[in-house]
Amino acid sequence: MDVRYSTSPAEARGYDTAQLRRHYLVEDVFVPGAVRLTYSHEDRVVLGGAMPGPVPLRLQADDALRTDHFCERRELAAFCVGGRGAVTVDGTPYTLSRGDLLYVGRGAAEITFASVEGAEPARIYLASAPAHRALPTTLVRGQDVAPVDLGTPESANARTLRRYIDGTHVRSCQLMMGWTQLAPGSVWNTMPAHTHARRTECYFYFDLEPDARLVHLLGEPGETRHVIVRNEQAVISPSWSIHSGAATGSYSFLWFMAGENYRFDDMDHVAMADLR
Template sequence: MHVLYSTSPDQIPALTSDDLRRRFLVEDLFADDQVRAVYSHGDRVVLAGAAPVNGPLSLPTFPELRADHFFERREGGIINVGGPGSVTVDGESYALAHGSCLYVGRGAQDLEFASDGTDPARYYIFSAPAHTTFPTTLVEAGAGTVRELGDQSTSNRRTLNQYIHENGVRSCQIVMGVTTLHSGSMWNTMPAHTHDRRMEAYLYFDLPEEARVVHLMGEPTETRHLIVGNQQAVISPSWSIHSGVGSASYSFVWAMAGENQSFDDMDHVAITELR
């Protein structure tokens, strides 16, 4: 498990591109037959990737968590960004197709990730501390609360699926879903916004191997960019915008944790105000 410490916004102007990438971009979350994880001191979230290829993988109890098992004091959302597979939670198996979401409640002890067939599954796990327990729940791809956003004329036509949220699958603090850009649209989350009460992480996927997303981050008056590839994640502190434009259409998992679960509690920033 790699540990990332908090960064103050007044440090951003002095950081190089490599500095930004080390602090906010997770480039190598997925590796065949491994479970890799990053612990962020921003709201103490964990981002993890499980890539079972030659056999099932168990979720480790990382020593940095000081716990008897991963979900002893945590909850998590799991989204499959690869081929079909299944996740077994304390003996109960859940089939996860591409884009499906599994919420795992606090107290779950044994998790195992498996692939079905020759196209391996890739499981993205977003976890946050939890102080109460909600039941483990599966949501099939596209079966959450659906919002149609943007317009083709502004290149940001997109379908947003809310899976874990206050009016859907219940959690202690996680809010999570998937947004898919329509063909010919490249912009996400524009106009941009911040939300001081929640951090957020984006995992970009279904992006062609030769394509990239230019992800915008930073305070609205001091923006910077990260060049992001397929199945790479960006950690966005509460003070930072999180928006991007791709060289091709793509999808991304968005996941938030903090003191409130109101999806629309955000401070919008017009593009004319960005610097």
């Protein structure tokens, strides 16, 4: 498990490109035949990916957690990005196709990941946060999540938002999660930008063409920085940072948040004139 420590706005102002990428960018989310996890001290979130091959993969606790099993004091979301996967929780199997999500509540002791079709290994994105109580493990099919259209083609930010974990389909302790898809011809996400001082948010970008790149903006509104992101990479955004970006083509991203409250609309909007 890769451990990332918390950073302050003052520190980030002085980071060069390599330091920005080391602190905020998660480059290798999916590795064939492995579970890769990154632990952030920003609200103690964990993100990563499972890409099982012929042998199922077990989600194990790490010394960073100092618990007997991963979900002993945590909740987990597993989202199928590609292929077909099987997630087994304490002996109960759940099959996920692209766009399906499994919420695993606190207390689950044995979690494994497998690919249903060997020719196309499943890619299962993982997001986790500390949990104060046990809630039911719940499977959400992508087709059951109502899409909400946002933005306009004129602003190059037409997109479709699906909220999987927000207290509607799934009741979680603090984890919120959703999927945003950019329309063809649109490239901007989350602009005008916002922060939310009460929670950390992480973006996982996918559906980018191999040669496409995305410019992710981060930092304080008046002291922005950027990192260049390729397909299937993630960015950790501290509570004081904006999280926005534009790419050389259309794409999708998964967002998940954890922190002080449980309100999707708790955002501190930033006026365009205040961006620097």
